[in-house]
Amino acid sequence: MINAPRGTNDIHPPDTSYWQYIENKAHSVFNRYNYKEIRTPVFEYTELFQRGIGEATDIVEKEMYTFEDKGGRSITLRPEGTASVVRSFLENKIYGQPQPTKYYYLGPMFRYERPQAGRYRQFHQIGIEALGSNDPFLDAEVIAAGMNYVQELGLNNLKVLLNSIGCRECRPGYVEELKKYAAENKEKFCSDCKNRLKTNPLRILDCKVEQCSEALKEAPLILEALCDECEEHFRQVKTNLNRLEISYDLDPYLVRGLDYYTNTAFEVKYTGLGAQDTIFGGGRYNGLTEEIGRQSVPAIGFALGVERLLLTLKEQEIELPVETGLDVFIITIGEKARSRGFTLNQELRRAGVKSDMDYLDNSVGSQMKMADRQNAKYSFIIGGNELQKGVVTFRDMKSGEEEEIDIHNIVNKVQTYI
RNA sequence: GUGGGUGUAGCUCAGCCCGGUUAGAGCGCAAGAUUGUGGAUCUUGAGGCCGUGGGUUCAAGUCCCAUCACCCACCCCA
Numbered sequence: 001m002i003n004a005p006r007g008t009n010d011i012h013p014p015d016t017s018y019w020q021y022i023e024n025k026a027h028s029v030f031n032r033y034n035y036k037e038i039r040t041p042v043f044e045y046t047e048l049f050q051r052g053i054g055e056a057t058d059i060v061e062k063e064m065y066t067f068e069d070k071g072g073r074s075i076t077l078r079p080e081g082t083a084s085v086v087r088s089f090l091e092n093k094i095y096g097q098p099q100p101t102k103y104y105y106l107g108p109m110f111r112y113e114r115p116q117a118g119r120y121r122q123f124h125q126i127g128i129e130a131l132g133s134n135d136p137f138l139d140a141e142v143i144a145a146g147m148n149y150v151q152e153l154g155l156n157n158l159k160v161l162l163n164s165i166g167c168r169e170c171r172p173g174y175v176e177e178l179k180k181y182a183a184e185n186k187e188k189f190c191s192d193c194k195n196r197l198k199t200n201p202l203r204i205l206d207c208k209v210e211q212c213s214e215a216l217k218e219a220p221l222i223l224e225a226l227c228d229e230c231e232e233h234f235r236q237v238k239t240n241l242n243r244l245e246i247s248y249d250l251d252p253y254l255v256r257g258l259d260y261y262t263n264t265a266f267e268v269k270y271t272g273l274g275a276q277d278t279i280f281g282g283g284r285y286n287g288l289t290e291e292i293g294r295q296s297v298p299a300i301g302f303a304l305g306v307e308r309l310l311l312t313l314k315e316q317e318i319e320l321p322v323e324t325g326l327d328v329f330i331i332t333i334g335e336k337a338r339s340r341g342f343t344l345n346q347e348l349r350r351a352g353v354k355s356d357m358d359y360l361d362n363s364v365g366s367q368m369k370m371a372d373r374q375n376a377k378y379s380f381i382i383g384g385n386e387l388q389k390g391v392v393t394f395r396d397m398k399s400g401e402e403e404e405i406d407i408h409n410i411v412n413k414v415q416t417y418i
Numbered sequence: 419g420u421g422g423g424u425g426u427a428g429c430u431c432a433g434c435c436c437g438g439u440u441a442g443a444g445c446g447c448a449a450g451a452u453u454g455u456g457g458a459u460c461u462u463g464a465g466g467c468c469g470u471g472g473g474u475u476c477a478a479g480u481c482c483c484a485u486c487a488c489c490c491a492c493c494c495c496a
Contacts, residue, residue, distance in 0.1 A: 003487065058494050062419075080496080109496080114419080116490060125496060192493075203494090258495090267496095278496060305496030333454055364454050372456040383454055397456075 007113070007121025009307075018310060018320050023106060025153055026126045030104040033145045035128050038103040040084035046074040051291050052083030053258050056199055063111040077110035081127045082260075082285065082301060083292065089131055090293035099132030106306075118276030118308045127282070129301035131289075136233050139264045139284065140240035142300050146268065146280050147246055150309065154318040158279065160248035161267045162241075163223070164234040165202070165255055168262070168287060170227035175201050177220045188215035205253040213253075221252045230263055237264050256281070260288035264300065270312045279312060280304035325375020327418045330357035331367040333383035341382050344392075344410070351411050353418065371397060378414060382407075 004010060011019060027037070046066050053060050065077040078084055085103055088094075094101050106126040115121060128145060130138050143160065150158060166174060179201050182189060189197075193204040193212050204212065205222075226234065241248055248266075256265050265283035282302025289297040313320065328348055332341040341357050348355040356374065358367045364381075371379040381393035381402075391404040394413070405413055 006487070063494080111495080113494075114492090115488085116492095119495075123496070127496090208492095256495095275491065276496080281496065303496055308496060331455075363449080365450090365456075366448080368454095368456040370456085376456095379456085381455070385454085393455090395455080400456090402455090 005121070007115040009120060009122070015310075018313070019306070021320050022153065022306060022309065023126075026104065026106055026149060029149045029152055030128055030145060033102070033128075033141065033148075035102040035104040035130075035145065038085055038088065038105050039107070040081070040088050040105065041078075042108065043075050043077050044084055044087065046076040048083050048087055048292065049076055049079060052086065052260060052288060053080070054260065057258055059111065059258070063113055065110045065112055079111045080109055080258075081105050081107070081125055081303060082129060082288070085129045085301075086131070086288050086292050086299070089297070090289060090295060095132060095295055095297055100135075100138065101131045102128070103131075104128040116276065117274045118305065118311055120307060124306035125303045126306060127301055127303035129299060131297055131299040134233070134284075134286065134298035136236035137240055139233075139237040139300055140244060140246070142282070142302060143241065143266055144244050144246060146282075146302050146304065149304075150268070150279065153309070153313060153320075155270070155279075155309075155312060155316060157270060157272075157316075159269050159271070160241075160246060161251040161254050161269065162238070162248040163251050163254040163265045164226060164230060164237075164263050165261060165265050165283075166222055166226050166230050166263065170225060170230055171222070171262075174220065174222050174225035177225065178202070178204075181219050185215055185218075188212075202255045205255050216253065223250070223252050233263055256283055260285040260291060262286045266302070270315075272315050273308065273311060276305075276308060278305070279308050324354075325377070326356055326371075327353045327377050328355040328414060329367075329371035329374055329376035329379045330355065331364060331371060331379050331381045332357065333364055333381075337382040337384065337387055340387065340407075341380070344380070344382075344407070347411050348414070351415060353411070353414055377418065380410065 030037075046064070049064060050060055055061070059079050064079055067075055069075050085105060089101060089103075104127065107124065108122050109125050110122055112121060113119060126149075128142060130142055147158070147160070165171060179197060182193070182197050182201070182204060186194065186197075189204065189212050190207065190209040192209070193207050196203045196207075205216065205219075207213070207216075223234075238248075254265055254267060261283045263284040263286065267278050267281035269277045270279055271277055280302050282300070284298070284300040286296075286298040288299065289295050330341040330345055332338040338361075345355055345357050358370060360366075362370070368379065376397055379395045379397055381395060383393075386392050386404070386407070389404065390407050392407050392410050393402050394405045394410065395402045
């Protein structure tokens, strides 16, 4: 027996209809915000992610599915969506068109990690990216679009965490301050954080170890170290969120794992999920386009984890519209009736009626049971008697009432009922 | 990559500590209960390389080792 690779999942009915619902809702909500769908390849040259995400990040260091293709090129299955979207934006010179450019995307992403609740090796993200504007109205719009999306799906009790992590003017100075503070209080931090101090100092801010949160209480805050421009930008983002009545908690310890983020950083969490509680997260990445291309294009976006969204929907016991049952199930007795039922089935379907029949040559009782299990509104019974009279027995599955109807009129008849 | 838990019927699980002959339950599935009627009940039945490989033993689902997978957590992220 060959199993699906570790960390991958098959999605079966009825779950597939949840997925379709989630995807359809994304199309409709993001279109309303005037974001257009973009589809990029599932694999890219490895260099794109190395440059875009940052060499020092865990994603690039140890989580990428990288392989050499037959032409000797290093290829990587995309671990996230933003780098590809930016690459495509630059490669196709979309910056030459009227700005901003507003995209959304959805699809599978790949990271080589140990699977756990809400985290898989092949997982799915839905994201939006708005490129070509640094307008703080846009920061708020992006967050609003995401919140609107999950709210329309029925989610409650979500928390927006907000921070600004500055720009390349003010952040380096802050990082130095932070390093200095941490060096002076080194013994108060956990061993991981002692390492982070060298590799990625900002990350000590969101360490979940209690002693570290203690140790950080006296630490300098980035919100107090922002340059005038960043501070003003952040102030306006907050004002705009207030205007949209989106409540948020300032979290000065919220940082983002990927190098390209600047200014606004946000995460939306649901606390009932266990360790993987971030439903979506994102921020501004004004530095990314220059890493990948030559142009400097400001941009902001977020990515949402579909599997986590589904877990939350189930956790909150939100009913998603499941595929409805059959209109008609055809029950036949005998070979002749079966053949007639088979052609009638096709007639029904061509007339827009959702119908099915038995393919196991089961007993009438079993066929009736099948009709019941399939949630059929009506069953059509065709046996020797019906064939002789040229009728079908039309049974209302709810009331149990039956009437005989001319087999030539049955399609029209049932259309008026559904 | 690290730690803990779990792999027995289609599904959920019991049996394992304290080895012993044909491996169980519930649900689901199938057939039937005056021969052409579902959603209730009852009867009967089908369905298991007990994750895989090795070892200990007269004997292994049960004990030991390895391996794989899943779950949870750490790391990190969506």
